[in-house]
Amino acid sequence: MVSGYFPVGRTFGKLLLALIMFLPAAGARGEHYRQIVVVGSDNPSAVELNILDVLKQRILEKAEVGISSITSSGYPAQEGSAPGTLFLFAGIASGNTALNVVLESMWLTAVSAGDPGPEGFLFRAVPAGPGKRSVVILNGVDQRGLLYAVGAFLRECGYLPQAIEIGAVNRRTAPAFEIRGTQYGQSSVALTKAKARPWSREEKHRAILDLALAGANIFLTESTPKNELEELAFLKSFDLMACSVFHVNQAPAGNFPGEWRASESIGRPNYLCPSVPGAHRFILEECEKKVKNSPAYDFIQLKGGDGGGCECDRCKPYGNVFIHLSEKIAEILHRYHPKTRIYFTNQKFDNESDSAILHYLNEKPREWLWAWGYGPGSDATTWQPGHRQNHRMDLFRYPGFGPYGLYPKTLLHELPSRHKILYFNELTHWKYAQHGYAQMYPRADKDGNLPPRWSHEIYERRPDQTLTMVYNRLSFFAWPKYYHRVFNDLMRYGAGDITHSSGNHDHFNQWMWQRLLWNPRLETGEVVNEYAVAWFGREAAPLMSEALLQLESNLEELPDEPLQIKRGIEVYYRKVAEAGRKIPPHLLKNNWLWRMYMQKGALDRYIKLDLQQQLAVRQQVEQLAGAYPKNVSWTLLAGKIDKVLAQETPEMTRLRGEAEKLGEESNTLFGTRSEALFDLRHDYIGLGWLKRQIGRIQEAENEISRKQLVSMITDYEGRKINAIYDNLGTGNHAQHVTTGYPYDHGQPYVPTMLSEANRPSQRSMHFTQDEEQGVTLSYRDLPEGKRYQLRLTLVRPVFQERYLERMKQRSQSVYANGILLAQNLELPEGMSDFFTFDLPENCIRDGKLEIKLMPDPALRDRDRVSTEQWRNTGGWGTLLSEAWLIPEQE
CATH class of the missing domain: 2.60.120.260 (Galactose-binding domain-like)
Incomplete structure (x- = not known):
């Protein structure tokens, strides 16, 4: 297998492509079933019933099959052949007597918290033998285990128009990490710039279940009172956990005395200085008001910064003020909700703040705190956007596995053993982000320090400079190779992750993260292949897997392959288009996700063609200017520039039309489309400067000035x-x-x-x-x-x-x-x-x-x-x- 620790680059990408070609498609071909009989417990819980309802709904969305349900006691004991019928036994541990009989007949033991582990499951599929029934066993350790077993079954199935297909399966598994979650919802960019329609309540719940079926067990909920109770109720209806955020020094809506205002790190006005006694009391009073009327959450994140915090001298170091204030807030929270687990984030803190918090935690047991949260701007060994104030230069003696793991590894040693590290990794921005492309090399921190040379690889990953002019930070993208590396560098030191996601544009990244939190040993190619099978079907999966890996390369600026000659743009487009022809029509008609990937391909090709025509015009202008002073019509050259910035080639027009159609369809199907559709035309190479220079040539007072201005066109450097x-x-x-x-x-x-x-x-x-x-x-x-x-x-x-x-x-x-x-x-x-x-x-x-x-x-x-x-x-x-x-x- 290809190791997750290999350098990320084009050679590595080619290895992954080769690997994918030899990976078996999930769910080897097997029997076809037109009828499914779901055998449930005699006394199922409401959660079990909800899970089995999802099982039925998701099957019926993709295949017209008959699905009936019987209870365990109603299962006919006499064995017999039932061609085209699948008996699906679904239950929790020993809660389904018929399931236990089937397990015993196969010499199998029911799952337990010790085997395979909490939230785990057994998934066994046995095709019919002579005179036997075809059987699937979905045996969950607990309610969530049953949900994840259903997710595994749905991924394993092939979906024909009027049947499902499944081969032999024998899988007993449990998650590797205790906390596996994310945020959910639509981004402001999707709603405003991409003009996507708002999700319905059902679509929002579907997005949650998509990730839960992949292995997620906790979600950062919307905090508005209008949605809070509804979202919590939905999560609990599937035994999922909920997390909320409390901004420690954020002021609620309304006025407050000016002298209470915090010196927040980027100057946001709605934060209070905790060192001002009146503001301190006000924060705690408002916390009491909010908490006593709020529902109970499984986790509360106390946010330290990004935004928040206070830079004033009274709060220096802010970490000391923050952690003592957090203790008082935790006391209020636990008074009303004693079972809520609390963690904080040190985003944008400095070394002095970290030291103050560690001193506080090591003074005596701090039972109110469950974990130290690591989010964007927390890392003391990388210069991430969001700007941590300074860095742990003492950790840069040896690189080890690279810069990402140095800080959490050290932090885990410095924390008391009762506390864990809980990640709040950001996977949602492709540029200017925690692990995103570095648009500009990082600036020096407040101590004047810059990264050591051996960590430059992460700052030399730049976004393609043309694509970055079109696509927003919150744009549709997938990063299988690099995020796999980040996961493996970071997650070994933590109890899990509740990732930061600002929308649905990071669909692959979030899905992959949940699968790796379940099984971190999955290789990049395996995760990509599993995703492709799950979302596009077995026939299209190899092509979509290759396309996903190609997309990651397309997004990056490659010095020896700029966008105008980047062959991967056409490769990606062709592979996604061909994959679409391999997705069966009954599955393609509602596949909004394929339309998003295809939309991306059409738009990238459009941008490349636009760049090529702009470069061609610049070359023409430079060549004609080089003939000066022989009959050069500067007015004609300026007109060429205006024309190319406004015109489309016939192929560009076709691609834009294709992307617009796909965007309308993806928006209709699931309220999502590319924001680039509404911001396609740009001056990628500075033709505006060239036109201004021509204007200056025309206005030049003498021949010497005119020649000098011309030479800056023909010989700029x-x-x-x-x-x-x-x-x-x-x-x-x-x-x-x-x-x-x-x-x-x-x-x-x-x-x-x-x-x-x-x-x-x-x-x-x-x-x-x-x-x-x-x-x-x-x-x-x-x-x-x-x-x-x-x-x-x-x-x-x-x-x-x-x-x-x-x-x-x-x-x-x-x-x-x-x-x-x-x-x-x-x-x-x-x-x-x-x-x-x-x-x-x-x-x-x-x-x-x-x-x-x-x-x-x-x-x-x-x-x-x-x-x-x-x-x-x-x-x-x-x-x-x-x-x-x-x-x-x-």
């Missing part, structure tokens, strides 16, 4: 004039940078921050934060007596309104070997521009030149708290996108 060029984005060649690091925006990158009309190299940049020295470039071995010109590309982001108040910086100063070239030079907002300086004749000394940027004086004399908030929301001291050192032309 200045190779023909021996310029020394540095592109200061992420993953680019910027060998002369000695101070600074790529700008990560401090928040999810939104399209309004920088104009698409910028070239890609103008949309990213290096920066410094509150450091005294700004971005610096150092040059060596420059020839003596040579004169140079310095050209810089500068731009500053447009901040969202809620961050504007703290973003006072507008300018920076430029120095060359200590000589001031520009003082308080204001950076253009949104759209970049060039700034050119003639270096003084005696500026270069001993062949060395240092270009140093210095920050805006407006950043001086800031207090620690406002500085932290400023840093956490994208504050910059200096910014630089590109630099040219241009020698004097002879």
Whole structure:
């Protein structure tokens, strides 16, 4: 088998594809059954009845078969042949006498909490022999065990129009992790940007059961009073657990004194400072009001941050204030709901806060706390978006299995043995996320630390820069290879996971996580194959498995295979389309999920074709500009740019129509479709800059200026004039940078921050934060007596309104070997521009030149708290996108 610890890459992907081809499809071909007789307990519980109802409903959705039910005492003891009839015995442990008789006849023991374990089950399928009945046994250790047995049976079946098909099965299994859960619902992106219709109550319940049948046992519920009781009742009707979130220092709706307001890490206004006595009392009073009227939950998550918390000096370290306040909240919770298990999350905390909490927990037994929760921004050994304040650099002596496992492994040793680690892993965003692609290389933390070199692999995974312009963070995607690696790095140290999911777009990721929580030994190919069989059927499964693995590669920026030549885009599209032809019509007609994967394929192909036509026009413009000054019609060239940004090729039109049709169907079937349908056209390569440059050529006052402007089209990096060029984005060649690091925006990158009309190299940049020295470039071995010109590309982001108040910086100063070239030079907002300086004749000394940027004086004399908030929301001291050192032309 292919190990989950192999590096994730294209070679690994090819190995997985090969593996899948040799994996047996779940549920080998077997007998066909037109009639199913469900033999239940004589006195089934309401939960058992609900589970068996789901069994019947899910079968009848896919096959027109006869299903009848009898009780254990009504089962005919006399054996006989019943062609085309399947007797399905379903019960809990020894609660079904007929089931026990059948078990005994097969020399099988009933399942128990010791064999195979809590929540486990026995699933045995025995085709009819001569004069025998065909039998399926679904024997659950407990009520949930029966639910999971039903899930296994439904996955194993083949569904014909008027029959089910199943071969011999002998499976006795139980989950590996105690806590296996997630969130559920539709995302705001689906409802607003994708214009999906809201789910009905039944559809919401279906989404819950899809994951429960895969092995989930707990769900983070909606916390609004309108839905709270209804959702809890539904979960309990299947013996599933419920978890709710309590934001420890969040203020309820309404006004409160301004002096109570917390200095929250990104400046959100609706949080209270727990160190203010009045606010402290108010938090506890509001907790009492809420809890005494709320239903009981199995788990409560006390959220520490993201958002929440307080950065003020009175709360320093916040972890100490937080954990003591949490103890008081837990006392109130347990007064009304003594069986509720409590865990907290340390999201966005710092090392000092962790230490304070560990000291508190090790002082004496803290029986109110069940687990330490690990969520986005918790990890002290990775630089994740969400920005943990600092990091455990002491853990970076040896890499071991890599950065993900270092912190939880250490934390487990530092915690008292009574406490567990419970994960709140985020699987829902493909970029700017806990384990997502790094759009920009991470910034230094508040101690000035950056990741060690051996952990760079996780920061060098970048999203395809073209696709990221179209697809939202909450976009339909699947990551089998990388998430399998993350699971194996992290989960060995925890009691389980209640994952963070913001919608239904991460369908595969959530499903895979539940299957791995049940059996972490499953290899990537096995999980992918099982998913494909379960959702698309046996015939289509091999193609869909290959497509899923291909999709993961398609999403990633590959330096040697940019999107315009990425063959995987067409490969994925063809495989999903062919898979659709292999799904039987009676199953395809209601398969919203296949339509989502097909929609993704059509949209990706559309984007690739759009990029190709934009690149072709840019090449035409560059070639024609290269003929200057011979009869170049700049007006004609500008018109070509306008046309290509507005036009579709016939194939693009066809693909858009296909995607729109699929989107309407998936929305009708299950309230889901791609948001990209409503945001398809973009300037991927900065044609807007090219058009602006043409305008400047037309307006140039003299021939010298005109030629220089033309040369920036035909020779942008200045190779023909021996310029020394540095592109200061992420993953680019910027060998002369000695101070600074790529700008990560401090928040999810939104399209309004920088104009698409910028070239890609103008949309990213290096920066410094509150450091005294700004971005610096150092040059060596420059020839003596040579004169140079310095050209810089500068731009500053447009901040969202809620961050504007703290973003006072507008300018920076430029120095060359200590000589001031520009003082308080204001950076253009949104759209970049060039700034050119003639270096003084005696500026270069001993062949060395240092270009140093210095920050805006407006950043001086800031207090620690406002500085932290400023840093956490994208504050910059200096910014630089590109630099040219241009020698004097002879």
